[in-house]
Amino acid sequence: MALKKLGSAGRFGSRYGRKIRQKVIAVEKVLYGKHKCPYCKKNGVKRVSNGIWYCNKCNSKYAGKAYDNKL
Numbered sequence: 001m002a003l004k005k006l007g008s009a010g011r012f013g014s015r016y017g018r019k020i021r022q023k024v025i026a027v028e029k030v031l032y033g034k035h036k037c038p039y040c041k042k043n044g045v046k047r048v049s050n051g052i053w054y055c056n057k058c059n060s061k062y063a064g065k066a067y068d069n070k071l
């Protein structure tokens with residue numbers, strides 16, 4: 001049922017309004033997306049928990065960046 005343009009906010013269906021769901025998509029892209037590893041420089045870092053990141057390329061786990069100032 002989830003449409004492509006709704007992204008991760010598709011679980012809300014038509015609820016809560018378009019603007020706020022667009023914000024959710026922007027936030028969750030950073031949350032669940034892949035990030036660059038500061039150790040091996042590869043794009044394999046995923047969020048484990050609040051401020052905890054894990055790289056599945058070089059198996060490093062480190063703390064930092066719970067918030068994103070671009071949002």
Ligand SMILES: [Zn+2]
Binds near residue numbers: 040059
């Ligand atoms: Zn790494």
